[in-house]
Amino acid sequence: MAIRKIARMGHDVLRRVSEPIADPTAPEIARLAQDLIDTCEDIGGNGIAAPQVYEPVRMFAYRVRKEVMPAGANMSEIPWSVVINPTITPLTEEKKAYWERCLSLPGLYGQVRRYTKIHFAAVGLDGEPIEFTAHRFHARLLQHEYDHLDGVLYPMRMEDMSTLGYVTELGPAAYPPLPRDAADFIDPTASD
Secondary structure (H helix, E strand, O other): OOOOOOOOOOOHHHOOOOEOOOOOOOHHHHHHHHHHHHHHHHHOOOEEEHHHHOOOEOEEEEEEOHHHOOOOOEOOOEEEEEEEEEEEEEOOOOEEEEEEOOOOOOOEEEEEEEEOEEEEEEEOOOOOEEEEEEEHHHHHHHHHHHHHHOOOOHHHHOOOHHHOEEHHHHHHHOOOOOOOOHHHOEOOOOOO
């Protein structure tokens, strides 16, 4: 469809709470979904939320690629998935620090503590409910994208601002993308 311009930190669209989508099956929502995928694919990202392309609605697209998983990871690839009007409920008090980056903060990395296990519910483009438990890397990715729908960028969640920096300055600590521990990549369909 179209590769869209990505809003950067400081733009008002990234600071506000997005509106729920009344009809997930509407043609304009399907077009927006394809634009999200095309835009994220073009830049090589793992996920993108509608506010990042100047659309303040509660929707995002994400994937988990084999190349971001370390050897021995117990997780399958997740193809492009589009979720609408999602909700997240933490299923544990445990949080773990992960290095994160964002398409709206190009070139930057920072450590953010995220819940390691969540319940995720949303609706798909077909209007059907989506519901599952996500762990570790998958949970972190979903929490990051969900935050965009509430006007939250990852630096707002950082506990230690000394970990925020440019990828070029952080060096090996930030590249390749962390976590590199195979235990962080748990199959989202695995039983508890």
